[in-house]
Amino acid sequence: MSALSRRIALSMFLAGLAGLSPALAQQQAEAPPPTVTVVTLHVEDVPVTTTLPGRVTASAEAEVRPQVNGIVTERLFDEGRRVKVGDPLFRIDKTTYEAAVAQAEAAVAQARAQADNARREAERAGALRDRRVASESTSDTAIAARDAAEAAVKVAEAQLQTARIELDRTTIRAELDGEIGLAQVSQGALVTAGQATPLAVIRALDPVHVDVTQSAAEVVRWRRDMAAVQEAEIERPGQQVTLRLADGTEYGIAGTLTAAEPFVNETTGVITLRLSFPNPESILLPGMYVQAVVQQRTAHNAILAPQEGVSRDRRGQPIALVVNAQNQVEQRDLTILQDHGNSWIVTKGLSDGDRLIVEGVQKIGPGMPVVPEERQAAGTQPAAPAGQQAQDQAQPAAGAEGDEPAPDQSAPAQPAGEAPAPGAAPDGPQGGQDQPAPAGEQTTEPKASNG
Incomplete structure (x- = not known):
């Protein structure tokens, strides 16, 4: 193709674009406001909790060890x-210990016989002393021998008891x-x-303990917050605690905060809290990693905002987009306390009845008019608003006016959810060239792709 022919073709193409631009501008001006999904917010009292990691321990543990030697x-x-x-x-094997018991029994019998003999000797010496036949010294010696023999009996009996204890062990x-x-x-x-x-270990598993740690500063803040609302102190026994297992599920039985160490660890600066949980089915096992959810206080007049409706600006501050009474978008700066499930606990920036935008934020900005659509419950399919239907119908027309497909290219992809009418024929060249639809004219059936 000569240079003159190329310049003529380029001039005709630019002239065509200039003719289409007013139509495109008019169509954009007449486009309806975008549809956004909103959630109506309400003020409520929300429990403020903290999650503390810990591990399960047995409420009691005994290591089985032998107290005697043997096989x-x-x-x-x-x-x-x-x-x-x-x-x-x-x-x-108790053979050796049975022999020791027999030996101790014989020693007791021997000691008792010697004690009986010593008593008789003491009695005779006393009688002879009374008749002045024997001296006082002889009587005292016999009495001492008697007492020693009686003491030897007690020693032998104690040794017999020891032998029997070892045999029992x-x-x-x-x-x-x-x-x-x-x-x-x-x-x-x-x-x-x-x-x-140890030969084995016995563990008491009902109930079980969960020991967690929390910084001393947090514990002090808990106490102040609870004192302000006239609640119990954090370590007071009986406070209800929930438990989250390692797989993310919640343990079905609530526990209690039973005690707290009365001192702060100097190295780590934390306080150890002990939780107790019933464990009738032995689901909680020692060593298992868990997360204890402890309620600190209650946030009054707070709002639970879905997390998908909250973002952050360049400074990292949380913001949200809401729809005002004029169905225009407003941006709000938020003060967030903490997360609560799939929501944020918002204390400032949102009010009761605000409509928070949770879907469609990519195509809107502050001050833009929108068509709010309340988010439906799971499993329901809301109908598209009339404005959205008109917008969806206008998009193919705009493409027909402004985009001229090349002869070797296939037609645009079929819109999702729409099927071509039965018997619709694929596009084909007419007179050796595809002709775009005139501006403002809408085809009644979408064409199938050549591919």
Whole structure:
């Protein structure tokens, strides 16, 4: 193509654009206001909570250790099952201890015989002294021997009791009601008194404890806030606490804040709080990571704003867009206390009855007119407003006027949710060239793509 032909074609194209510009401007001016989804806000009293991480611990724990030396001959419990105080757990070879008991019994019998003989000797010495046949010194010696023999009887009896205790300790029994874990020794193992490794561990799991920590500054603030509203102090027993498990679900039984350490850790500056939770089904296990949600106070006349309706400006300050009585967009600066589920607790910037924009904020700005549409409950499909339908119908017309498809290109993609009428034929060249629809003329059926 010659340079002259290219200049003529360019001039004709620019002239066509100039002719279309007034039509496009008129169409944009006549476009209806955009539709936005809003949520009507209401003032309410909202509990202010804090989430504290922690781990579950057993309310009581007992390590099973032997108190005598010997070979384990038998394990008497099922691992992982519940045991009660006094239930036998292990049995140690008791042959040596039975012999020790027999020896102690013989020693007691010997001591008692010697004591009886000493008593008779003391009685005879006393009678001879009274008749002045024996000296006073002989009588005193006999009395002392009698007393020593009686004391020896007590020593022998104590040794017999010790031997019997050690014999009884060859059967290791549970000292706590709870769930017993895995056995750490097997039959035939040698165990010793006071060894470092426990034979098993018993844990009381109903209730369980959750120990959490919080900074001393936060605890002081809690106390001041609660004193201002005449509530109980943070460590007062009986305060209800909820628990969030590691998978994000909430534990179904509320617990209580039972105690707080009466001192601040000098290294970390925190206070340890102890929570107690009933655990009848043993869902909470020692070592499990959880989050305790503790109520600090109640925010009065606050507003719960959905998080999708709140954003931040360049300074990081929270802002929101609302629809005023004239259906125009207003921007509000917010004061946020904290999050509450999927919402923010807003104390300043929003009022009762405000319509917060939660969808469609990308196409609007402050001062623009909009068509508000209340957000429907889940599962419902609201009908599109008349203004939105008119806007959707105007968009294909604008494309027909301003965009001229090339001969080798396919037609625009089918709008979502619309299907071509049965029997609609694909676009084809007419006279070797596609002709755009005249300005303002709307086709009745969308054309299918050549692809």
